Amino acid sequence: MIDDFDFALGESADMIREATRRFATDRIAPLAARMDAEDWFPRAIWPEMGALGLHGITVDEADGGLGLGYLEHVVAIEEVSRASASLGLSYGAHSNLCVNQIRRWGSPEQKAKYLPGLISGEHVGSLAMSEVSAGSDVVSMKLRATQVEGGWRLTGTKFWITNAPYADTLVVYAKTGEGSRGITAFLIEKDMAGFSIGQKIDKMGMRGSPTAELVFNDCFVGDAQVMGPVNGGVGVLMSGLDYERAVLAGIQLGIMQACLDVVVPYVRERRQFGQAIGEFQLIQAKIADMYVALNSARAYVYAVARSCDAGRTTRFDAAGAILLASENAVKVAMEAIQALGGAGYTKDWPVERFARDAKLLDIGAGTNEIRRMLIGRELIGKLEKVAQ
Numbered sequence: 518m519i520d521d522f523d524f525a526l527g528e529s530a531d532m533i534r535e536a537t538r539r540f541a542t543d544r545i546a547p548l549a550a551r552m553d554a555e556d557w558f559p560r561a562i563w564p565e566m567g568a569l570g571l572h573g574i575t576v577d578e579a580d581g582g583l584g585l586g587y588l589e590h591v592v593a594i595e596e597v598s599r600a601s602a603s604l605g606l607s608y609g610a611h612s613n614l615c616v617n618q619i620r621r622w623g624s625p626e627q628k629a630k631y632l633p634g635l636i637s638g639e640h641v642g643s644l645a646m647s648e649v650s651a652g653s654d655v656v657s658m659k660l661r662a663t664q665v666e667g668g669w670r671l672t673g674t675k676f677w678i679t680n681a682p683y684a685d686t687l688v689v690y691a692k693t694g695e696g697s698r699g700i701t702a703f704l705i706e707k708d709m710a711g712f713s714i715g716q717k718i719d720k721m722g723m724r725g726s727p728t729a730e731l732v733f734n735d736c737f738v739g740d741a742q743v744m745g746p747v748n749g750g751v752g753v754l755m756s757g758l759d760y761e762r763a764v765l766a767g768i769q770l771g772i773m774q775a776c777l778d779v780v781v782p783y784v785r786e787r788r789q790f791g792q793a794i795g796e797f798q799l800i801q802a803k804i805a806d807m808y809v810a811l812n813s814a815r816a817y818v819y820a821v822a823r824s825c826d827a828g829r830t831t832r833f834d835a836a837g838a839i840l841l842a843s844e845n846a847v848k849v850a851m852e853a854i855q856a857l858g859g860a861g862y863t864k865d866w867p868v869e870r871f872a873r874d875a876k877l878l879d880i881g882a883g884t885n886e887i888r889r890m891l892i893g894r895e896l897i898g899k900l901e902k903v904a905q
Contacts, residue, residue, distance in 0.1 A: 522812055523820055526588060533574070534596055540569055541600035549601035553870050558607065559725075560641070560683055567638025569867065571597075572612050576620045577748025580628050581636045586826035587760060591767040591818060598771025599778070602874035603726040607763060610679040610726075611635070613764045615642030618688050618757050621706070622745040627704060630702045642648050643684035645668060645675040645705075645731055652889050655690075656751065659731060662691035668740050669693070669703070671733040681729035689731070690750050700750035711736030722873030734763055736775045751800045758883070759835035763825055765882050766818045766839040769846035772875050773811040775851035779868055780804065783857055803852050810845040817841050833895040836888040839878065843885060846875040 526534075548559050566572060574590045576582020583589075590613065598605030616635050619628060619642075634640035648658050660673035671691055681687075685707050693701040705712060715730030745753040781804060784795035794800050821838040824830040850872035854861035861868045879885050 522815075524815065526592065526819060529585055530589050530592045534592045537571065537596040538570060538599075540565070541596050545597060545604055549604075549725075549870075550867070552601060552603055553792070554724075556719070556724040556727075558683060558727045559604070559875060562604075563611075563641060564638035566608070566675035570614060571608070572638055573632070573636035574647070575617050576632060576636060580620065580632050582632075586822070587763055588819060588822040588826055590764050591770075591822045594764055594767035595770040595774070598768040599774045600771075601725070602633065602768055602772050602775075602871070603723045603886050605771055606723050606726040606765075606877070607641075607680050609761075609765050609768065610644060611642040614644035614679075614757070614761055615686065615688055617760060618644065618702075618753070619686075619744070622753050623704075624703065624744075626741070627744060631704065635686060638760045640685035641680055641683045643678060643680040643687045645678045645687055645689045647677045648674060649676045651826055653884060655754070656697045656700065658690065658692060658700070660689070660691040662693045662703065662738075664693070665737070666754060668742070668754055671703070671705075671711070671736040671738065672783035675731040675735055677718065677728060678731055679726060679728055681731055682727045687731070688744065691733075692806070693750075694748050697751045698748055700754070701747050702744040702750045702753045703738055704744050705736075705738065708736060709736055721876070722870070724873075725878050755772040759830050759832055760825055762839040762882050763818065763821050763830070765878060766814070766821075766842040769839070769875060769878055770811065770818060772846045772871050773814065773849045774808065776849050776868060776871055777804075777807055777811065779866065780807065780856045783860075787857075800856060803856050807849045807852055810849050813877050814838075814842040814845045831895070833892040836883065836891045839882060840885055840888040840892070843875070843878040847879060849874070850875045860890070 544562060544565060551557055570583045571593055573582030574585050574593060575587060578584040594605050594609050597608050618630055635642045646655050660671060662669040662671045662677060687705040689703045689705045690700055691703060693699055711734045713732045718728040720728060730883045784800050785793055787794045817836045821830060821834050853868040854872060857866055857868055860866050
């Protein structure tokens, strides 16, 4: 295993890594090929992850969590994704996009109601903001929540929603007014009347991480289901994006490490022209580039996660960390296929799956084009303020 560089992340992160790695090796890795082949979500593993504490890493101990930080969360999702990136994606949607948002924005009553089941793994969590015509421009969403006596009625759809077919609790954003100041976050339960799961989405990669449409047909929710301020949903949403990007970048770190786990032993054993192909300088160069791509992304992602924990994160660095990790992961996965040659292009080896999985985060959690736009705009804006 080529992961020897010590980033000095601290005792807590090291303990989380070791415990998660053992669990992922023993329980998740044996399921990864079936998850991909059958687009199968291993629901039964969720309580096992809960028993390990993985679902509540960033939740305060008083609310049933581990009381740790985003750095430890990144390390955990990295090790889960090293075994299965698709399970890592579902884990991130559950533990960060849902659980962590409830931790940050839920009322005491909402935390008491929803966090125990989510942290234990008895329940699966999800977050829903995207729609068919509202992806990067999420503020243009059409799902409408109309205020009525005692609550709200939701009508419309959400699309591309991770964990949707299995979710018990969902953080859902809907229009309650006009423009960016007219969005509100709601806590939706799977059995609410008027709420249903629409079509399941068949994806190129991240198979086994279930994705589907949500349908709201005059779905009534009480006032107690509003999370955060009414018409303050954009603040809830945007404040979570920085943490989402930092944590989900860990998926790409796991994919890159998985590539090295396969390629390095292969090039030591595969022989051509009377010698191991790992003795050829071009192959050695590939290994070097893969290793540097992984550890440079690790350094940025870990640094941003630490900044999140210190309350010093910047929106453009959160975007930058996942931008670097996502593009590096795609390159590393493609080099892994190349290093294995014809074998890498077959289903007999997992590197073709790594490539399909890696591509998602060039797109999800904000496309790389949007990330570049955000970084450039923020930096130019800072320079303009300095000039003034």
